[in-house]
Amino acid sequence: MANEEVKSKLKSFFMSDLGVDGDVLQYDTALFGDEIGLDSVDSLEIISFVDSTFGVSMTGVAKENFQSIDTIAAYIEAHKA
């Protein structure tokens, strides 16, 4: 799966499942900042989505990997089978 496709799927997930407005969500937007405001409950959903969609476990992974769609996609890229 191309990196762009991973990012696009992640963006769609944030919009459909976590209620994020697509207009303000760029690939480098800070997910846990004031504007998007993700919290620990949302991170559980991200972990679950990444596991079931890309087969990559992010359980217990350091916070910096969750900073943006870019960083999550990079983690997926580096760890997919």
Place this chain on the structure above:
Amino acid sequence: MTPNDKRCVVTGLGVICAVGNNVEETWNSALKSVSGIHKTTSVDTVNCYADLAAEVKCDTLDEVDAPEEKDRVSKLCIKAANEALADAGLSNFNDDQRVSVIIGSCVGGVISIEHYHQGAKEAVDIPKMPIASIASQVAETCGAGGIVTNVANACAAGTISIALACDLIRAGKADVVIAGGADSFAAVPYSGFLSLHALDENGCSPFNRCNGITLGEGAGVVIVESYEYAQKRGAKTYCEVLGSGVTSDANHITAPREDGLCLMEAINRAVKNSGIQKSDIGYVNAHGTGTGKNDNAEITAFKTFFGEENPTVSVSSTKVLTGHCLGAAGAIEAVFSIKALTTDTVLPTFPYTEEQSAALKEKVGTLDFVQNTARPKQLKCVLSNNVAFGGTNAAIVFSKEQGSVTAQPARNKKIVVTGLGIVSPLGNSKTAYFDAVKAGKKPESASVKSTITLDDYKDLGIKMAFYRKLDNLGQLQTVSGMRALQDADFKVTEDNAKDIGIIVGTSEGGLGSTYDFEELIAREGNANGSAFKFPHTVYNAAGGYLSICSGIKGYGVTITTGPLSGLDSIGYSMNVIHDGQEQAMMATGTDENIPVITEFAQKLGVAASEVVAPFANADGCVVGDGSVSILLEEESYAKARGAKVYCYALGYGHGRKNVKFGKLAGSDEALDKAINDALADAGLKASDIDAVCGFANGFKKVDDIEKGALQRVFGEKLATMPLFEVKERVGEGRAGSAALAASEAAMLLGGELASDNAYFVAADGSVSSKFAEAANLKKILVISFAAGGSYSAVVFGK
């Protein structure tokens, strides 16, 4: 000292949980430190990382009238209630208006939701689903004819029920209250807590390993009586119930505040309202769920609150016995607390190794966290506290002595309506409502709903980071609540955040979201629930979101009885202000119409197939929704901040004649009682009333009850008395419509609505309609109903 007419005593106890099917068995298990946590046998655990639960094992749950009409949760509750009533030497009350039932619950009839969804989608399951069915079915079983309601504040609901019971008795509205909580273990909460990674795979270990909770199930019931009533009938008494405290975190929908500040405020209010010293508390039955966040917040709160005044108070969590029984937790723990108090025993949390004990000591300092075995301790007062999703904190004091409770010190103070927030299928502002009245708008179809838009959020300054989390019900409630504050020009600040509270009234609350969650896990498996969606299943999430959005940190309760909950929120709010607990209260009515709600109405045969008007003698009604929030303030408080005043809230009344939950027929006369009760509360006569804001929705069975009662109460005068019926425009929006009817009254009295279409009932029962002017209206009666035979009435005046 608490005057005798304000004393509340406990005269009966009943319990069912994983370690016992009655008080004696449960107490013996507690004394022997027996845990009820085992591998679950009742839900699918495939691919789930935790498979433990504390389930009730009882063969006699079906020994109730018409068991096929009751969910497991009602059966658990009725069993505990019957034990408590027998213990108190009480039985059938024959619709006695002085006997009330208040039951707390978190997930209500969730097993019936599962059964409906996975079975043939039969109508018989529908009345068993809402939390509102529980108290109604308990009342039907024992013939309680007073206020019958449910508290839906998730895991704090059981404690708040007992607190509310005392508030009613002290306000003179009841002599006996059957108070408690009930919840059953089921796939929805199991999958939900799994998705939050909040279950401990090894079984909960409160204040120790703190890796998560273990779910339990059961019911606890205490009979609370006015001291004078108990004395008169020569009842044995266990103890007194002194003060309570309820607050809101205004922080996060699932997690408690780490600093425990608002929990501490709830405990502080409970102790202060009891008129006792901190050092009078000998034992605290903590919430102690076993999650790190909860347990650490509680330890912080206890250490700070008790401080040097009571550094060695005993503390424990009994959830290792029963599991976390959600809405039943506070009620079951009340039974433990009362038994502890009356037998001078402190109960333990277990098991702790020596090493774990040493680690705990390190954390809690001088506080006496009781470990492994129960032990004797002379006790004067016991505190029980619980916290819940939605950010609710609740604490209550049980005592051997009568304390110095102050109740109703502000009884003579006047209450004014200062702000209205209207969200309805007509739009989400007062202006949209006025425009619809002018245009004579009718519902566009037989099923209508409200729609929140980005413009609403923009206008109210609500950021995406917040609104993205809201489910439909939360959207409706947040926008109507924020609109009411905006309308009242009430700015919530750090200084006044604790002076204002919220009571949300709802008929179905989170039932629709619970159904959606059930659909999700039926499709994806219990291991694949959604941590994002699960919080919406609790009925008090909507009120919790409003508290977070607005910053309101005072009293926060969600009640659910049926449509009339939108008026009960006003009546109970008046009581909270009269009690001096808050200076201002946001009373709301909120219900949603997502597709499954219309499906339920159609299956039950109460949905019209086309648009019908009030008094149309139809065989159904338009299904609607809405959220209406009404800001009430103590008059001098409102005047001090220069608030505009719509009208005065003068009186509240209630009536009940028990019929089966889901039915109304045969309960007509209870509406007469509700009206007369409200008139008496307001110090008025029927002849003082100039107009009525009613509940007619076009469905003959409903409308005839309204017509009949108004004819009996108002006689000939009715023919010239305007009846304003808001459902002609918004459909049957249950609690949302009841609160809208109250808003209509406020707008007519406040001069904002100069005239509206009104219905007139002639002596022969025929109905006509024409526009009526508001200018000469001085006192307006507002009425509503609930399935099971409950009615409420509120009087507003200029």
